[in-house]
Amino acid sequence: RSVCLGLLAAAFVCSTQAFSVSQNALLMQKSATAISKATGISALAPRSRIVGLPLSGCRMQAADSASSSGTREFWTRPRTTNSNQGIFFEIAAKDKDIWVTGLRTGGHSFATFEEYTRMKLRVYTAPAPASGKELDESAWTRIGQADGFKLPRVEVGVLRTPPKYTSVPFTTVHIPANSARAFCIHTDKKRGLALRRNLNFDSNNMEDPYYREWTDGICDEGDDLKISAGLVPGEKLFHEVDPLDSARAFVGVVEYQLTDPSK
Numbered sequence: 001r002s003v004c005l006g007l008l009a010a011a012f013v014c015s016t017q018a019f020s021v022s023q024n025a026l027l028m029q030k031s032a033t034a035i036s037k038a039t040g041i042s043a044l045a046p047r048s049r050i051v052g053l054p055l056s057g058c059r060m061q062a063a064d065s066a067s068s069s070g071t072r073e074f075w076t077r078p079r080t081t082n083s084n085q086g087i088f089f090e091i092a093a094k095d096k097d098i099w100v101t102g103l104r105t106g107g108h109s110f111a112t113f114e115e116y117t118r119m120k121l122r123v124y125t126a127p128a129p130a131s132g133k134e135l136d137e138s139a140w141t142r143i144g145q146a147d148g149f150k151l152p153r154v155e156v157g158v159l160r161t162p163p164k165y166t167s168v169p170f171t172t173v174h175i176p177a178n179s180a181r182a183f184c185i186h187t188d189k190k191r192g193l194a195l196r197r198n199l200n201f202d203s204n205n206m207e208d209p210y211y212r213e214w215t216d217g218i219c220d221e222g223d224d225l226k227i228s229a230g231l232v233p234g235e236k237l238f239h240e241v242d243p244l245d246s247a248r249a250f251v252g253v254v255e256y257q258l259t260d261p262s263k
Contacts, residue, residue, distance in 0.1 A: 070257050071101060076220040076227065078163065079194040079251040081156050083108030086186035086193055086237070088130040088230035089250040093175040098224055098256045100173045104165035105185065105252035106154030108194040120188040121149045122237070125173050130182035130230045137238040140184065144169030151187070154194050154251075165252045172261060180228075185250070186237045195248040198229070219249035225256065 091100060103123070123144035126133055133139040146169045154163040168185065175181045187193055198214050220227040229249040234240030 070259060070261075072224070072256050072258070074220070074222045074225060074227075074254040074256070075162070076249065076251050076253070077196065078157055079106065079108075079154060080196045082195045082197045082248060083191040084193060084195055084232040084242070084248060085188075085190060085235060086184060086233045087195055087248055087250050088134055088182065088184050088233065088241075090128050090130050090180045090182050090228040090230065091175060091254060092128070092180035092226050092228065093177050094224055094226070095177055096224055096258055097177050098175050098258060099261055100170075100175060100181070100254060100256045101261055102167055102170045102255035103183075103185070103250075103252060104167050104255070105151070105250070106163060106165050106194045107151030107189075108153055108191050118148050118150055119192050120147050121145065121151070121168060121192075122184075122186045123168055123170055124184040124186070126182040126184075128180035128182045130184070130228075133182065134231050134233065134241045135238055140238070143171040143173065151192065174260070175225075182230075183250075184233065184237075186233055188235075190235070194251055195232075196251050197248055214247075214249070217247075224258065225254065227254070 107119075121144075122142060124140040124142050126140045149168075151166050151168075152164065154165065173181055173183075185193060196219070198219070214229055217228045218226050219229045227250060229247045231244065232242040232246055232248050234242070
């Protein structure tokens with residue numbers, strides 16, 4: 001009897017996850033259509049399937065990987081116990097132009113595992129730097145939005161398998177070589193977005209890149225891009241922001257291409 005109940009519970013979880021993914025996909029499609037009409041920016045084209053994160057000794061490392069269609073993925077280091085309404089951050093291209101085609105990230109809640117947090121989610125971009133623009137709404141362009149969005153929780157720290165990040169509504173952003181672009185993800189939940197803080201205190205794990213200091217604000221770096229940490233917005237976006245010593249890092253996956261995906 002207990003085995004049957006366990007199988008029924010597992011089936012219910014799987015069906016719930018499938019419904020969540022399809023519902024989020026529908027919200028993102030509606031969002032992309034609305035943004036295209038309002039801004040003239042082309043909606044995000046369908047992307048390739050998820051590429052698995054390379055693992056080294058079952059320890060997660062920041063990594064670039066590429067699919068057969070040319071979509072690459074950069075995985076940041078994992079989250080800490082921190083979470084906030086959202087995050088300001090920057091993505092800088094190195095010696096090649098990049099087209100950021102999507103962001104995947106994770107939620108945080110005090111709910112039990114497999115439960116979800118519904119939220120209003122907004123994504124913005126602006127010319128870099130993000131610093132100094134956190135309270136200037138006119139500097140930012142909205143490139144993604146969704147209401148009733150489900151952002152499943154991701155667990156803390158280095159795991160044996162890659163975390164299941166969720167794609168947020170997004171419109172492709174071009175970043176020319178040797179330049180940067182500012183981004184902001186904001187939710188209506190106090191602990192809506194899982195983030196990472198700077199763990200630069202004395203530790204026996206200092207050789208682990210998970211504990212590496214943020215040199216010049218750079219919290220993650222790959223072959224083609226680097227990500228800089230930023231401040232955390234409050235409940236009223238562009239009206240309040242946490243102090244500088246509360247800077248956080250984006251956690252998740254940056255999806256990008258080295259050629260214009262519209263061509």
